[in-house]
Amino acid sequence: MITLFGLGTGFGLPEISPFATKTEVQLKMAGLAYRKQRAMPPASPKGQLPFIEDDGELIADSTFIRAHLERKYGVDFDDGYGLEARAQAWACERMIEHHLYFALVGARWVDPVNFAKGPSHFFDGAPDDKRERLREDAQFRVAENYLISGLGRHAPGDDIELAVRSVRALAVQLGDKPYLMGDRPCGTDATAFAVLAGILTPFFESDLRRRVETFGNLVAYVDRMMVQYYPEFAWSTAAEAA
Numbered sequence: 647m648i649t650l651f652g653l654g655t656g657f658g659l660p661e662i663s664p665f666a667t668k669t670e671v672q673l674k675m676a677g678l679a680y681r682k683q684r685a686m687p688p689a690s691p692k693g694q695l696p697f698i699e700d701d702g703e704l705i706a707d708s709t710f711i712r713a714h715l716e717r718k719y720g721v722d723f724d725d726g727y728g729l730e731a732r733a734q735a736w737a738c739e740r741m742i743e744h745h746l747y748f749a750l751v752g753a754r755w756v757d758p759v760n761f762a763k764g765p766s767h768f769f770d771g772a773p774d775d776k777r778e779r780l781r782e783d784a785q786f787r788v789a790e791n792y793l794i795s796g797l798g799r800h801a802p803g804d805d806i807e808l809a810v811r812s813v814r815a816l817a818v819q820l821g822d823k824p825y826l827m828g829d830r831p832c833g834t835d836a837t838a839f840a841v842l843a844g845i846l847t848p849f850f851e852s853d854l855r856r857r858v859e860t861f862g863n864l865v866a867y868v869d870r871m872m873v874q875y876y877p878e879f880a881w882s883t884a885a886e887a888a
Contacts, residue, residue: 648678649699651685657754657764658849660872660879664747665708666696667840671875672712672833676721686768712833723833731827735834738819738826741812742837748795749809750844753852755788756798760850803853810857816842817861824870839871848882 650673652666661667673680680698690697690706697706698714705714715721724732755765765788769780792798797805816826816838825831826838845858846868859865872881 648673648680650680650682650696651689651698652682652696653686654682654684655879657844658847658882659843660876660881661840663695664750664840664844665694667843668836669696669698669708669711671836671839671871672715672723674875675723675831675833675836676715676719678715678719678721708837723836724827726830727827727832731832734819735827735832738816739834739837741815742834742841744795745797746809746812746816746845747841748792748797749805749812749854750841751788751795752792752797752805753845753854754850755785756792757850757852760852761785764850806853806857809854813858813861813864817864820863820867822863835871839868839875842868843872 650666650670652670653662656662659667661670670680670682685695685697687694691704692706694706696708696711697704698711700714700718705711712723716723724735727735754760765784766781769777769784772780789798797808800808820826823829825835827834842858842864845852845855846865847855869881872879
């Protein structure tokens with residue numbers, strides 16, 4: 647059986663890591679049996695989550711995990727869609743993972759109130775004499791990545807305006823369809839759901855969340871996907887929060 651390594655439940659979400667959520671939803675889409683195990687990034691071959699173990703082989707990075715599942719198990723996550731739709735799905739995924747995701751990072755890690763409420767607790771089990779230093783170092787590294795992404799170079803508010811352009815593009819792409827590309831889910835739906843749910847969770851307050859809540863079709867989309875792939879999870883629906 648495949649073992650999926652992620653951060654586990656938290657922050658009002660069935661899985662804290664958006665990328666682990668992406669992989670878990672794709673495992674569900676493929677109908678593949680798996681078990682879940684908590685891990686921290688240093689345990690991964692690439693120093694990031696998620697990673698999986700499959701017949702003794704470790705595969706890290708959600709995109710490479712998807713490729714492994716497609717190759718080994720004959721899964722086509724974009725089944726039913728033509729070349730144009732597949733290209734659009736890939737472009738959307740790159741926009742989400744290399745732009746919108748970093749807006750989530752800013753809201754969760756760079757905002758001092760949200761950091762204290764959420765990510766800072768990753769280090770609660772560290773020795774007393776090292777805990778605060780570990781927290782500071784981790785927040786600094788994440789803030790540095792936020793800066794490198796480009797969003798962190800802008801004044802507060804300007805970064806949100808840029809992120810909202812990506813959110814609006816997703817809302818237009820979704821339209822009144824049940825899924826991003828049409829009547830059936832594709833691999834990128836797992837990515838979009840993971841990041842949007844990470845933004846919309848009521849656990850964190852942020853300007854980004856309030857702006858995303860104004861896109862009714864995306865709010866409803868996240869709620870539908872949560873019911874479809876995590877029916878057992880007590881999700882405080884994004885629609886109710888909005």
